[in-house]
Every structure is written in structure tokens, then in C-alpha cells.
Amino acid sequence: MSTQKIQIFDTTLRDGEQVPGCKLNMQEKLVIARQLEQLGVDVIEAGFPVSSPGDFEAVKAIAAQTKEATVCGLSRAVANDILTAAEALKGAKRPRIHTGIGTSDLHVTYKLRITRDEVIARAVEAVKLAKRYVEDVEFYAEDAGRTDNVFLARVCEAAVAAGATVLNIPDTTGYCLPEEYGAKIKYLYENVKGIDKVCLSTHCHNDLGLATANSVAGVINGARQIECTINGVGERAGNTALEEVVMILRQHPYLNLTTGINSRMLTETSALVSHMMRMPVQPNKAIVGANAFSHSSGIHQDGMIKHRETYEIIDPREVGVDQSSIVLTARSGRAALAYRLQKLGYKFDKPTIDKAYTSFLHVADVKKEVVDEDLHVLVEQQNLVAAN
Structure with a gap:
């Protein structure tokens, strides 16, 4: 047809x-x-x-x-x-x-x-x-x-x-x-x-x-x-x-x-x-809302990191968005924390990320969202090193 x-x-x-x-x-x-x-x-x-x-x-x-x-x-x-x-x-x-x-x-x-x-x-x-x-x-x-x-x-x-x-x-x-x-x-x-x-x-x-x-x-x-x-x-x-x-x-x-x-x-x-x-778009608005391609649940983030289509039916680039967002909150898991740290240029092993995750949760319980500045502080505390 x-x-x-x-x-x-x-x-x-x-x-x-x-x-x-x-x-x-x-x-x-x-x-x-x-x-x-x-x-x-x-x-x-x-x-x-x-x-x-x-x-x-x-x-x-x-x-x-x-x-x-x-x-x-x-x-x-x-x-x-x-x-x-x-x-x-x-x-x-x-x-x-x-x-x-x-x-x-x-x-x-x-x-x-x-x-x-x-x-x-x-x-x-x-x-x-x-x-x-x-x-x-x-x-x-x-x-x-x-x-x-x-x-x-x-x-x-x-x-x-x-x-x-x-x-x-x-x-x-x-x-x-x-x-x-x-x-x-x-x-x-x-x-x-x-x-x-x-x-x-x-x-x-x-x-x-x-x-x-x-x-x-x-x-x-x-x-x-x-x-x-x-x-x-x-x-x-x-x-x-x-x-x-x-x-x-x-x-x-x-x-x-x-x-x-x-x-x-x-x-x-x-x-x-x-x-x-002068009419804001609600964050959860389909397609064009600020949260349309954002993920904060640990389960969703893990799936997204492994394969985007597990939780997204639209490639964000198709609607003019550069990339999906992994938002760090108290609901995020180790995979999301490791992903964001890698994006910032840090390298680490599994025991180190396990230890860092405990500290991360303390920060996340206090703040609505953990941002890059918070992660840099966390890196200093955990002695992570910058990747070459």
C-alpha cells in the first residue's frame, strides 16, 4: 500500500x-x-x-x-x-x-x-x-x-x-x-x-x-x-x-x-x-518537554545505557535534541553514576564505584538532582583519577 x-x-x-x-x-x-x-x-x-x-x-x-x-x-x-x-x-x-x-x-x-x-x-x-x-x-x-x-x-x-x-x-x-x-x-x-x-x-x-x-x-x-x-x-x-x-x-x-x-x-x-x-512548555510534555528524553530511575537508566531503545521509542535527534539525559537522583543506580563519571573523564574500578555510590546516595538524599559540580567533589573524596 x-x-x-x-x-x-x-x-x-x-x-x-x-x-x-x-x-x-x-x-x-x-x-x-x-x-x-x-x-x-x-x-x-x-x-x-x-x-x-x-x-x-x-x-x-x-x-x-x-x-x-x-x-x-x-x-x-x-x-x-x-x-x-x-x-x-x-x-x-x-x-x-x-x-x-x-x-x-x-x-x-x-x-x-x-x-x-x-x-x-x-x-x-x-x-x-x-x-x-x-x-x-x-x-x-x-x-x-x-x-x-x-x-x-x-x-x-x-x-x-x-x-x-x-x-x-x-x-x-x-x-x-x-x-x-x-x-x-x-x-x-x-x-x-x-x-x-x-x-x-x-x-x-x-x-x-x-x-x-x-x-x-x-x-x-x-x-x-x-x-x-x-x-x-x-x-x-x-x-x-x-x-x-x-x-x-x-x-x-x-x-x-x-x-x-x-x-x-x-x-x-x-x-x-x-x-x-510567553507560555512555558510543561516539562513532561510529549516530544518537546524538557523531560521528554530525560531518565532518572535507576532501572531505566541501566537499560538506556545498555541500549537506548529499551526505554525510548524516538531517537531524540529526530526532533532536534542532541542526546538523551541521564539525570542523577536518589533513584539512580551504580550504572548511571559510572556512566556520568566516565562522561566527565574519570576512570575507576568496581570496588571504587561501589564505595563512591554510597557517598553519592548521601548527597542525592539531600539534593533533588546531583549535578557535575557535586560529582567533582565526590571524585576528590574517593581519589578517582582523570582519564587520559
Whole structure:
């Protein structure tokens, strides 16, 4: 079976920037957009042009500087939104307007206060209007995760007939279970007329910690685009993390799904976004967290020293990390102590390391982590010698 490419749609500059305290200025947005293009993302959602003059100008500037990636502007199913997005995207080499409307009963009844038929009519009108200005029109069915599949299929089919090129199926509230979300994508793939002519897209939120799992379930069942953000930033608990889905597809080649992302740039891109958004990455964050390739348990350290793959499924160099870390704590064993001492250039025999280990544990019980300076002191006490 041939490998199929999954398009990576990055919305760090739109959905990610909606996080309180993460507002970016124009220059920061341009820097991140350049990094995303170098990273290899297929689509950059640059912002929501109608939301403010600043966002309009940022989308316009990103559109002008981007050479390879598609540049996307968000809009509601509102004429002025769409016209404003079209204006902001005029300079883009590959422009896309992303428009849509809520489809769940909760949105239809309480937010929009219209009928289901009116939802379909507004969706069609929005797609047709956007199509006058750009060839590439993405339609989103907001809160699709909680939308009845039969009605969702009706809306999607109408959007396709109106000219949509991409159908975005958002789990807006992060409610779906992976099996449920995957089944929803499969249902649409099998029941929407013309679905073979468009790209199904996932857009999953992380309210229950399932954004990445749902996105993977989506592409396994036919979606060919994942909407995600660097570090998983986004509304409330965040979005699908780009670095996670990219490495999941890479580490499971039997899925026959791949991306165009240069994974060796993931760590530096994560650090850049974290710095510019003033949003630290949690140490235990998958792929890009400070502890993602750190080992402090003696059992794990012993296995790692003997053969890295005993406790690591990813070579850290694949994501831009120089090497794994053996962190010395009270949980570390003799093998880890000997390993670190050798790295510092010391030589010793087994009786000496056994004696040194007892002293090491006394230090480790007092300190959270034993660092190189502590080891040099320990060496002086144990009369170890520097290796030639």
C-alpha cells in the first residue's frame, strides 16, 4: 500500500493566539510564520482578519511573505467577514478562506437561533461568496463533534456542492472519544456525495485530553488534513499538538500516513513559540518537554545505557535534541553514576564505584538532582583519577 500524505494545517497564529496572555505583535507573527513555513507546514492559518485592524494587517503581511505554504484567513458565515478575509489574502500565492457555521443542536438552538434548513442555506451562501474570491475554500461545521451525523452529512454535502475544497470537522469542545470521532469521519467519507473531490480535515480540542488521539483516529478513518498548533496551544485546554501527531505518524509507519514536516526542527520551533507567546512548555510534555528524553530511575537508566531503545521509542535527534539525559537522583543506580563519571573523564574500578555510590546516595538524599559540580567533589573524596 502506498504512503499517503497528511496535510498539516497550523493554527498557532489564530486558534493558538486566542489564549489569554499569548497575544503576539506583528513582528512576532511574521517570525513564527517564517518558522512554520521552514518547518514544512502545508497551511498557515494566519488569523481572523475581520476581528481587528491588527489581525487584518498581520494576515496581509503573512500572505505577502509566504512563498510555499497556503495562507488561510478565518471568517464566520457572514458576508463582511468573507470580504475582509479576501482582501487580506490578496497578496497570497496560495490563498484559502476558511468559513463556516455551528451545526450542533446546541449551536443552532441557543447561539444561532435559526432552523437547520437556515444553517444549510447560510453555509451554502458563505461558501459561494468565498469561492468568488479564492479557489480554495475550507468549510467548518462548528461543534461537529456534538452534531448528529445525518444532519452533519447534509451540511457537508451542501458545502461541497457549493464549491468547498476542504471540509473541517471540528470537535470544538473536545467532547468526542477517539472511536466516536473516527466513526464520524468514516460516516462522512461513506455518506457525503462528492466527498472524493475534497479533503476531510480534523480540528480537535483537548478539553478531555483527547485531541491528539481524536486527530489520529480521524486520519485513520479517511481525513487527510490535521489542524493543530505548536505545543498544543489554543482555546481552554488547547488544540491538537503538531509535534505529537507528526511523530505518531512517523513512529507508526504501518499506518502508511506521512507528513512533510522536518521533524528535526520541532524542538527549536516549540521553544520559539513558547518564548514569543510567553507560555512555558510543561516539562513532561510529549516530544518537546524538557523531560521528554530525560531518565532518572535507576532501572531505566541501566537499560538506556545498555541500549537506548529499551526505554525510548524516538531517537531524540529526530526532533532536534542532541542526546538523551541521564539525570542523577536518589533513584539512580551504580550504572548511571559510572556512566556520568566516565562522561566527565574519570576512570575507576568496581570496588571504587561501589564505595563512591554510597557517598553519592548521601548527597542525592539531600539534593533533588546531583549535578557535575557535586560529582567533582565526590571524585576528590574517593581519589578517582582523570582519564587520559
